[in-house]
Amino acid sequence: MQYFHILSFITAILAFMFALYLYLWVKSQKVENPEISRIGSLIKEGADTFLRREYRLLAVFALAVAVLILLVFPRPIWKSDPLTNLMTALAYLAGTALSALAGKIGILVATLSNGRCAERAQKGLREAFLVGFRGGAVMGLLVVGCSLFGVALVLLLTGNTSVLLGFSFGASSLALFAKAGGGIFTKSADVAADLTGKVELGIAEDDPRNPAVIADNVGDNVGDVAGMGADLFDSNVAAMTSALVIASSLGADSYSATAMVFCYAVLGLLSSIAGIATARVGRDGSPTRALNSSTYVTTAIFLILTALATWLIEGFSWRIWLASATGLLVGLVIGLTTDYFTDDTKPIVRKVAHASASGPAFTILSGTSYGFISCFPAMVGIALSALVSYRLCAPLGGSWALFAIAMSAVGMLSIVGMIISNDAYGPIVDNARGLAEMGGLGEETIRVADELDSAGNTVKAVTKGFSIAAAGLTVISLLGAFMSETNAALAELSRELVTGFDIMDPTVFFGLLAGASIPAIFSAMLILGVDRNAQRMVAEIHRQFSSIPGLKEGHADPQYGRCIDIATVGALRELVPAGLVAIVSTLLVGFTAGPRAIGGFLVGNIVSGLLLALFMSNAGGLWDNSKKYVESGHEGGKGGDAHKAAVIGDTVGDPYKDTAGPSINTQITVVSLVASLASGLFASFSLFG
């Protein structure tokens, strides 16, 4: 065991203890309103039911994959050391289990915090903010703690980076399904509730008469909290894994490089703890400013601490520090430009709101156009950050330059504890707003909850841009990991090594075009899934309103459970084919066209995946905020033609930003990891490779 292992374990445990403290603090807040606790427990129950059924299905899938890994990954068991295969399979299972745990705990805390946040909102903004934020922070700390602990433990026990790839694959394959399944659940409920409630019946968003209202609130938790936690757990593990895989190929320098990865991750977590501890709403009372300023505090602390470590510890390179700082700063810049396109105090949202006055077609056309334009800063930012890191560290020789790209991703993800806290804050206060309305806490409380919610939406744009950028950088460094793994396999087979993937080579080009179409198909399948599922739920809502006497007048209770059931069953039915398309197509291309085609496939996947993920997330956020802008009294306000058009834009944007967009993120990572794990197989067998 090395000092950095010890440091990692201690810091992870520190994070767990701090999370426990925050959890107990949240729990100590009193719940007095009976209606809120009744609805709160309905939401908790619904979320638990969904998670239980989802995890049961995914457990079967994970076991099947584990058996497959045992048999053929990283090499066929009859040709290699069976112990490596066994360890990879176990690491895979550990990855899925930790990912599932992250989701489960997130739900636990979020459903605990939402009602308490709503009640505290009666006392004012500052206290309610703390409940929402600290609830989110529990999730943030646990996710980052688990990933640090897990990666350190797997590497300590096995010392084998291929096994670590298995761990990372476990985390990401579960994240893929959690994100996709949660995304389909949440958006089919949201779309169905909006269409029937707001549009057809003209009742408020969270009116308890709507049978889909609980499913909608459950959706916020299973989609945004559990899915997002799994997603960022996965990105974090993948970034560390790719850095460690490349570090292990650095020969004599491999010890220092490995130490650097862990130390930077430790310092990132410590900085996040500091940022979380100091977050509060100042006297001026802006929750957005509170969230953003604690992000800046975390960033600054991280940069200072890592600079100190680089200065003090022998073998740490200033060039790598610069690479990692570049990643982090580019991440912030990407977040801020995303904000420009989705913030309703900025011109773009207002232009789309204005276009809505001419009808829904213009809402869609203008939102789509600005969504496409908004990809540019992030695409170029990610590419620049990789290029700058590479050039900075090329003088170090060997694979250091590739390692620098990975460290740039580690840097970007260093403050992920803070990012998750901000991100999980969103659905908690969103739920709190709903509970305040359903619990009849009065106008003023709803206004406070609204303000908290709106801050959540603004910050969400930034954190989403951030997490897509981080995933982009991570998969670029996973490309490096894929090449190392492929060459290791080729060397064993005594075949010529791969020195790169030339786009002038039609085999690579073939992979490129095939890979580029996968994110499009994947996201289309998810959106169609939401579409079908929402249609089923709309039918159920219509059935309830026509068959339950007194429901419309509020004299009878709707059957919330039926809607939750439909959302659950439908989401589980739709998530599997989409996930399989991504995994199976990778294997298919690998086994037919070989490793060079897979190189192209990964890059095509990254390029079109980033483009579509950014487009969908940003366009969705833009439409959402345009609708809110119109609702706040512009362009004719609520009920006007512009509002109707803006609602249609928002409905289109919902599955874009909360189902397809963020899932593409995970899909890219999964494909990269599958390719790395199967690289040995592709190298030894492919039909036309």
Add this chain to the structure above:
Amino acid sequence: MQYFHILSFITAILAFMFALYLYLWVKSQKVENPEISRIGSLIKEGADTFLRREYRLLAVFALAVAVLILLVFPRPIWKSDPLTNLMTALAYLAGTALSALAGKIGILVATLSNGRCAERAQKGLREAFLVGFRGGAVMGLLVVGCSLFGVALVLLLTGNTSVLLGFSFGASSLALFAKAGGGIFTKSADVAADLTGKVELGIAEDDPRNPAVIADNVGDNVGDVAGMGADLFDSNVAAMTSALVIASSLGADSYSATAMVFCYAVLGLLSSIAGIATARVGRDGSPTRALNSSTYVTTAIFLILTALATWLIEGFSWRIWLASATGLLVGLVIGLTTDYFTDDTKPIVRKVAHASASGPAFTILSGTSYGFISCFPAMVGIALSALVSYRLCAPLGGSWALFAIAMSAVGMLSIVGMIISNDAYGPIVDNARGLAEMGGLGEETIRVADELDSAGNTVKAVTKGFSIAAAGLTVISLLGAFMSETNAALAELSRELVTGFDIMDPTVFFGLLAGASIPAIFSAMLILGVDRNAQRMVAEIHRQFSSIPGLKEGHADPQYGRCIDIATVGALRELVPAGLVAIVSTLLVGFTAGPRAIGGFLVGNIVSGLLLALFMSNAGGLWDNSKKYVESGHEGGKGGDAHKAAVIGDTVGDPYKDTAGPSINTQITVVSLVASLASGLFASFSLFG
């Protein structure tokens, strides 16, 4: 002069003579209805005005570029042979002039045929079909004849393939603006006419009371006829150019390869002439079948003739024949799969129509999803066709394999004369339908015109898939041309040659991500242009209805000219920035990050460009036909909720399929040619390259 030059000139002249014969035949058809000839001449006048103003603007642009070429392309004039620069500049101007001529003649014939086709429709389907089709064929024959003549002449006079790149760049830069300008014109008129006419006032599509109705018909001509002619002229020239550039690098084999390019182009044109001559509607009276079967006839004749030529002529390779046949057959397959996604007798269109019953958001979501899925066959088809051609001819050694990819594109475009005839048929019969309605030719004639129109729409999907695929293959071979040019420049500078573009190289990767965002930005700018322009026109229509007494009741004439003016001025204002973004960003990346970044930039541009072009064209066609399907009485028929939603889908799809989608095509080609032309400059100067 070689035998293939002579053959090329003779065949081109033959095509011109056949076109003249068809032109005179169309002209000999009588026009009797005074209203049709009045409105027909309004349309002709509007189209002429737009073209005149557009060409005047573009002439300034072309002259500026020609001066730039004279000064620095392919090498700075002070460092190279001034004669080459002069010839390149002149060839550039010739390319723009021929492209403009193709557009101008297309408009002339189309505006001549539309009224005659409408009147002939009174006598029945078969005669009216011939007028529409032969009108389109004049355009098809002239475009292909001009491109063959132009390429042969430039090569004969200069013997320099760099000069040929200049010619090709001239054709494509004008096509870029013609396509974008025409696309903005036609769609802003169409959208404004639909929104005010069909939606607000509930009057028919071509009701003469609508002030935008003439602008809408003018738009069909300037967008679909002139723009499409320039587009396919450009693709055809680019495909031949890239094949000839690579052929010139084949050393001893370069003569045979050059001969093959010209012979295949000659045989393609002859096959198209045969296909056009035999096209007629049979006794069963299906115009769709007539159009498709003449495409199949042309394909079969081409395959037989080229096989004969390969057998008889020494030095022609069967492997190249196979490559070119692969391209052609893949093109057909792509056309047919496109048809599956956009034909209303197939399930996809019906699914989208069914989704529309739940509201416009579902129309958009399902159309977007199927649009994304529909890209897959074409993406993989293009990649496979390049891969198969390459592998087939790799045993020939040298650059033969690269040449094979170019010949695959030449094969795909061989029947372009036939494709253009089919494509130009569409707007002619579309106009004829409008004229039949405005001229009051009665129900039966409108029904016949409707049937002709619907065949045009079905065939359009196939030809569009075809032309995007051809552009894709062409730009892949232009990549090869770019590498040859770059290496020629590097050799002159005695610097290390480029052997390929490795995606693991972060400079290439940087280019890749930057290049991938250009088509997104470019298409967004065009769509926003349509959006703004349509808004202006809607305002004008509202003004006319409120200020011209008796207009709504049909007692007064609207001021058609005002709407045409708005469409013209707006289109010209919007087209320049979008076109410049593509050209300037290429130069910017080249001069900052150097040739390797440009390699990545081109590939990123191709990958995301193909994806978006296919997505937009197919989704647009899908929405259009879903709307027609609903209008034919399904899902509640005209006026129902599904219809309203489907109309919104169609409005979104209009700028997708007729402005952005097809312009992206040209944008990809332009960027590739700019890169090839400037490769010498990038090689000798770049900031961080």
